[in-house]
Amino acid sequence: MPKPVPMRQMPQIAHVDVNCFYASAERAFDPSLEGRPLVVLSNNDGCAVTRSPEAKALGIATGEPWFKLAPRAKEWGLVAKSSNYELYGDISSRVMELLGRYSAWLEVYSIDEAFLGVKGGPDDLLVLGRRMKEAVRRHVGVPVCVGIAPTKTLAKLCNKWAKNNPAFGGVCLWEAVPADVRELLMTRLPVDEIWGIAGRLTRRLNVLGIFTVQDLVSADPVMIRDKFSVVLMRTVLELRGTPCIPMEEERIGRDQLIFSRSFATPVTTAAGLREVFSVYGQQASARLSKHGLQAKVLTAFAATSPFRDNEQAYPSVCVPLPMPTADPLLLTRAAHALLPNIREGLKYAKAGLMLTDLRPTGNQPPLEPFENRHEERGIGSLLEYVSHRFGRGSIGLGHAGIKSGLDWSMKRGMRSPRYTTHWDELPVVKAA
Structure with a gap:
């Protein structure tokens, strides 16, 4: 019978998360x-989605509407x-590329966090x-915290401890924390702080009397499976140190892709929404091409504001x-x-596309009589390439042609420059 492998020789998982991304x-570009x-x-510019530690100290909650905060902004x-998605996306790419140098096994989990497969003894892992x-x-200019543990769930938990406890110095290794301290920390942490548990x-x-992380660790996994799900049972096992959630090299295999935006100025005509859907259709095409996917079903929808009691409409259509x-x-x-289905004169506040039944490109080549000549020309890939290189709005087809300042486009009146993706917005450094 093979001898058990000591924990220090087993593969570990590092969870790296950018603080207040x-x-x-x-x-990173505005030290002031x-x-x-x-x-x-x-x-x-609707509500606060990210708060710095100083903003949290003021009692500002996530989702707090800006119109409520604005009157006291000067006093505070x-x-x-405004959200600067091009800047954030580029910063994220730089972070992930840099992390990839430290492990051949990198799973980009979201725009601001990743899992890495790592090996070594406790001292090596801390280093x-x-x-x-x-x-x-x-090299990138943003702060991160690191949690390292035998499972993904524990790595996320260690990262949380590293963020909230200065004693860890931003890096927490599960094995380096004494068992009695781990139990104390889990006893103090509410169960909804666990990855995947909320509401x-x-x-x-x-x-069931499970209020803390330690309560869940002590629960019977079979009972948890029977009363909840296999997924939650895996969480319990992960908290006990048994890996149940594998590392994934890709998270692109989605079942659907949704492209939806609210309008800065309501759209009141079918002609206006024709332009909206032309833009969204081409942007969705570029995103599909980027990930090597094709869709078999498209759903288009629009909606008026839910606060207009006498003028509500939510048309939608599903197109195979x-x-x-x-x-x-x-x-x-x-x-x-x-x-x-669009009613002229109504103030539509939002529209979007949902693409479902996604498949890898070329997975099911059509018969010759049904081949699409536009697909062969790679127009979607071309749109993605030009937009990535020269910026969104630099290319368009038909009703989505090159325009600037569209009335319905997203309002971002307080957006900072896109420092890393646009030549005319590059930061300027002056020597004193």
Whole structure:
């Protein structure tokens, strides 16, 4: 019978997460924001989606509407920034590329966090965690925390401890924390702080007397499976140190792709929504092409504001496509099937596309009589390439042609420059 492998020789998982990502990305190019309360706003400058530690100290909650914060912003010294997605996306790419140098096994989990497969003894892993933290801060300019543990769930938990406890110095290794300290920390942490547990599930766990992380660790996994799900049972096992959630090299295999935006100015005509769907259809095409996917079903929808009691409308249409496609012309034409359902004069506040039944490109080649000549020309890939190189709005087809300042486009009146992706917005450094 083989001898058990000591924990220090087993593969470990590092979870690296950028602290207050959007706010940190803003500060990377504007040092004057350091130490000041800062919020980054959602689409159309609606509400706070990211808060710096100083903003949190003021009691500002996630989702707080900007119109409520604005009157006291000067009194608090509060700075607000519109979402700058191009900057954040580029900063994220730089962080992930840098982290990839430290492990051949990197899973980009979201725009601001990643899992890495790592090996080594406790001292080696702590050194590695600190090196990654220092490298990202030095070369990209944003702060990160690192959690290292035998499972993904424990790595996320260690990262949380590293963020909230200065004693860890931003890097927490599960094995380096004494068992009695780990138990104490888990006893103090509410169960809804665990990865994947929130809201309704928390209330159901509370009914069973499970209020803390330690309560869940002590629960019977079989009982958890029977009363909840296999997924939650895996979480319990992961908290006990048994890996149940594998590393994934890609997270692109989605079941659907949704492209939806609220308008800065309501759209009141079918002609206006024709332009909207033309733009969205081509942007969705570019995104599909980027990930090597095609869609078989398109759903187009629009909506008025839910606060207009006498003027509410939520038209939608589901269009089966003749073949799996990422062709912008076919997607746009399918989206335009909603236009006959648009009521002229109503103030539509939002519209979007949902693409489902996604398949890898070329997975099911059509018979020759049904081949799409536009697909062969790679128009979607061309749109993605030109937009990436020269910026969104630099290329368009038909009703989505090159225009600037569209009335309905997203309002971002407090957006910082796109420092890393646009030549005319590059930062300028002056020597004293």
